Amino acid sequence: MxxxxxxxxxxxxxxxxxxxxxxFLASLLSPKKPNAIKNSVYECGxxxxxxxxxxxxxxxxxxxxxxxxxxxxxxxxxxxxVAYGQLTLFAVVEAIIFVTILLGGFVYTWKKGNxxxx
Amino acid sequence: MGFLNFLFDPISSISTWLSSLLAxxxxxxxxxxxxxxxxxxxxxxxxxxxxxLLLIWAERxxxxxxxxxxxxxxxxxxxxxQSVADMVKIxxxxxxxxSHVDPIPYHLAPILAVSAVLLSLxxxxxxxxxxxxxxNVGLLFIIAVGGLGELAILMAGWGSNNKYAIIAxxxxxxxxxxxxxxxxxxxxxxxxxxxxMGMVDLVEAQKIPFILAAPLAALIxxxxxxxxxxxxxxxxxxxxxxxxxxxxxxxxxxxxxxxxVADFLRAFTSSIIFVSIFLGGWQGxxxxxxxxxxxxxxLIKSVIVWFVxxxxxxxxxxxxxxxMVDINWKILTPVSLILVxxxxxIDKGLGLSSIYLxxxxxxxxxxxxxxxxxxxxxxxxxxxxxxVDVGSRERLVARPENMITIHHQE
Numbered sequence: 133m134x135x136x137x138x139x140x141x142x143x144x145x146x147x148x149x150x151x152x153x154x155x156f157l158a159s160l161l162s163p164k165k166p167n168a169i170k171n172s173v174y175e176c177g178x179x180x181x182x183x184x185x186x187x188x189x190x191x192x193x194x195x196x197x198x199x200x201x202x203x204x205x206x207x208x209x210x211x212x213x214v215a216y217g218q219l220t221l222f223a224v225v226e227a228i229i230f231v232t233i234l235l236g237g238f239v240y241t242w243k244k245g246n247x248x249x250x
Numbered sequence: 251m252g253f254l255n256f257l258f259d260p261i262s263s264i265s266t267w268l269s270s271l272l273a274x275x276x277x278x279x280x281x282x283x284x285x286x287x288x289x290x291x292x293x294x295x296x297x298x299x300x301x302x303l304l305l306i307w308a309e310r311x312x313x314x315x316x317x318x319x320x321x322x323x324x325x326x327x328x329x330x331x332q333s334v335a336d337m338v339k340i341x342x343x344x345x346x347x348x349s350h351v352d353p354i355p356y357h358l359a360p361i362l363a364v365s366a367v368l369l370s371l372x373x374x375x376x377x378x379x380x381x382x383x384x385x386n387v388g389l390l391f392i393i394a395v396g397g398l399g400e401l402a403i404l405m406a407g408w409g410s411n412n413k414y415a416i417i418a419x420x421x422x423x424x425x426x427x428x429x430x431x432x433x434x435x436x437x438x439x440x441x442x443x444x445x446x447m448g449m450v451d452l453v454e455a456q457k458i459p460f461i462l463a464a465p466l467a468a469l470i471x472x473x474x475x476x477x478x479x480x481x482x483x484x485x486x487x488x489x490x491x492x493x494x495x496x497x498x499x500x501x502x503x504x505x506x507x508x509x510x511v512a513d514f515l516r517a518f519t520s521s522i523i524f525v526s527i528f529l530g531g532w533q534g535x536x537x538x539x540x541x542x543x544x545x546x547x548x549l550i551k552s553v554i555v556w557f558v559x560x561x562x563x564x565x566x567x568x569x570x571x572x573x574m575v576d577i578n579w580k581i582l583t584p585v586s587l588i589l590v591x592x593x594x595x596i597d598k599g600l601g602l603s604s605i606y607l608x609x610x611x612x613x614x615x616x617x618x619x620x621x622x623x624x625x626x627x628x629x630x631x632x633x634x635x636x637x638v639d640v641g642s643r644e645r646l647v648a649r650p651e652n653m654i655t656i657h658h659q660e
Contacts, residue, residue, distance in 0.1 A: 135283060139383040140372055140391075142284065143291040147368035150295050151361045151508050158504035163344050171349040173412050174499055184411050192424050195575070199427045202583070206434045209590070210390065213441035216594065224598045228591050235587060247579045249572035 194246050198238075205234050259541040262379040265290070294382065295368050302515045306333040309514060309560050316564030343503040348411065351500070355409030359402045360501065360508035366398035367516045374522055375450050377532045377544035388449035389441065392523055393434055396478060399516065400426040403480075403497050406509070410500035418496035421486045425574060429477035429484075432582035436467040436474070438590050440527050442597070453531035461528040463609045464593070466616035468528040470586050475520045476559060477578070479513070483566040486574060521555035522548065529555070585623050592619065 173180045212219075212227050241247060256263045265286060272282045307322060307330055314321025322329030347356075373388040375381040385391055400423060407419020441447055443463060444455040461468045477484040488496030498509045525531055529551050532544030569577070596615055602608045 136383040136385050138284065139287045139291070140369075140385070142287045143295070143369060143372040143382065144365070146288070146291040146295045147365040148361055150299060150368075151364040155360065155504050155508065158341050158343075158507075159345050161342050162503055163342075165344065166346070168349070170346055173348055173350065175413065180413070184413055184416055185408070186416075188420060192420060195424055195428060195579075198579070199431060202431050203434065206431075206438070209435075209438055210441065210447065213438045214445060214447060216442045216598075217445040219598070221598050221601075224594050228595055231587060231591055235584070238584065238587075242580070247575070249575045 191249065194241075198241065198246075201234065201237070205231065257542070258539070259377075259379055261377070262541070290382065291372070294371055298368055298371055298515060298519075299364075299511065301518070302511050303333045303337065305518055305556075306336075306510075306514045309517070312557070312560050313564045316561065337507070340504055340507040345503040345505060346500075348500050350411045352409040352411065355405035356500075357409075357505075359406035359409060360505045360512075362405065363399060363402035363512040364508050364515075366395055366402055367512050367519055369395040369398070370519050370523065373449050374519075374526050375453050375531060376548060377541040378538055379541045380545070381450055384448055384450045386446070386448045389437055389447045389452070389527075392449075393430070393437070396433075397426075397430065399478075399512070402512075406501070407497040410497070412500050414499045415497050418486075418488060418499075421571060422480060422497060424571075425480070425484065425486060426478055428575065428578040429474045429582075432470050432578065432586045433474035433478060435583070435586040435590055436464075436471045437527065439464045439467045439593055442590075442594060449526060453526055453533065456530040456533055458605070458609060459528060459530040459533070463612040464528070464589075464616055465613065466589060466620045467586065467593075468524075469620075470582050470589075471528065472524060472555075474578075474582060475524060476562065477574075479516050479520055479559075481513075481517060481559065482563040483568050484574060485568060486571055517559055518552065518556050521559060522552045524555050525551040581623065581627065585619065589616070589619055 173184075209227070209231070216224075268289070269282050269286055272285060273279075277285075310332070311321040311329065322332035325331040325335045370392050372382040373385045373391050375384075403422045403426070404419050407415045407417075407422070410416070440452055440460050443460060444452050446452065446455075480486075480488065488498070498506055501509060525548060531551075532541075532548045534544065534547035537544035537547055592615055593612060596611065597608065600608075600611060602611065
């Protein structure tokens with residue numbers, strides 16, 4: 133068990149190491165001639181105005197909330213799916229009721245028009 | 251016999267030979283395992299990155315042919331060395347770092363983008379005997395690592411201090427987060443049929459590929475994985491005509507190259523994942539006896555799925571953002587949820603012991619649900635269809651409340 137995660141850890145190290153080394157070598161090889169105009173923000177030739185780091189459009193929060201709800205739901209569904217072979221019909225129906233309650237919420241948000249992009 | 255064994259299964263033969271060699275040097279088991287893991291991970295990672303060069307060339311060539319162009323045809327035969335030349339060029343290009351970037355996310359993002367793609371290869375079984383690691387939560391691991399790619403895009407967009415980049419990052423996050431849902435939900439069906447989340451178990455359970463038991467689920471997963479990769483027709487995050495180059499506008503040199511590599515490699519790894527989950531991975535005739543054949547089968551199947559993805563990329567126009575959101579939230583997510591419920595209920599309710607009967611019932615269920623959904627969509631489209639006469643001054647406006655706006659001319 134620990135062995136498997138050791139492999140993941142080593143693989144994570146390698147997969148970070150390979151691109152990092154490539155970028156490091158390239159930065160050694162590449163020319164470095166920065167100037168103020170070259171380093172300015174690229175906006176198709178127009179000078180940039182105002183802050184870039186602004187707040188998100190509120191629409192994104194609604195999708196993020198919906199995502200959270202359903203993602204947590206699927207986290208509950210995975211153990212159910214793994215144990216599915218040993219479950220009785222009654223347990224399956226219970227899981228279905230659980231999902232149906234959430235689907236009710238989904239229908240509610242849909243009817244409220246929150247799923248329509250504004 | 252020993253030679254034949256080596257031919258049939260070179261990778262595990264080499265690994266046993268290496269481990270016995272290291273044991274001969276008097277190393278203990280606790281040291282040998284990490285060393286072998288390190289070599290395996292290094293070979294897999296480097297190999298995947300090198301294959302990307304070939305993939306980039308092949309994809310450009312195919313897209314070129316689809317769009318009635320030649321594609322790369324100057325460097326080497328059929329332009330096959332084009333991506334090598336590109337790599338050399340991009341390697342010695344200047345790294346322009348804009349003056350007001352947020353340094354940590356800006357510099358970390360390209361590394362993380364590649365790393366996220368490579369990591370998903372760690373749990374995919376390449377043949378009967380060759381698998382990076384048989385994690386018992388392999389499927390969840392793949393999904394989690396897929397989420398890491400989104401993080402890289404968000405970091406790139408936020409760190410760049412560029413308005414195009416940040417709009418692209420917002421869009422990408424909304425898109426990737428949304429499409430993760432149908433992906434995760436449809437993956438429940440293979441887990442239901444297998445009773446395990448380990449990738450090795452998933453592949454081994456597919457004596458008959460799961461795509462026959464769950465064709466609709468496979469289709470939804472395929473669409474969602476295209477959207478997760480951010481490729482056309484879901485390439486809103488790098489819509490050239492609107493956002494310059496999207497989240498990687500401010501990147502240059504190899505940092506941009508890393509996003510490029512991640513994008514093209516991700517298309518292939520996601521097809522490997524699709525093949526492993528729905529098309530039986532390395533399974534095929536004699537794949538158990540001759541493991542190297544399994545590797546070949548996996549490769550052939552993946553290339554076919556990958557080609558379909560490239561074909562779609564070359565053929566379909568980009569979706570508008572409201573269409574992208576609608577397709578996910580109003581079609582894919584509810585359909586996949588209902589499909590999972592129906593699959594679980596009908597499969598348990600009938601309690602069929604014969605695997606063939608079970609597959610037939612589930613196949614019919616999938617086709618039925620699919621037909622129903624298509625009918626509903628057609629009905630909805632008919633309702634919002636707008637008719638405009640030729641020569642009239644009325645202009646068709648794309649409205650979010652129209653799920654799919656159709657320009658209808660008489």
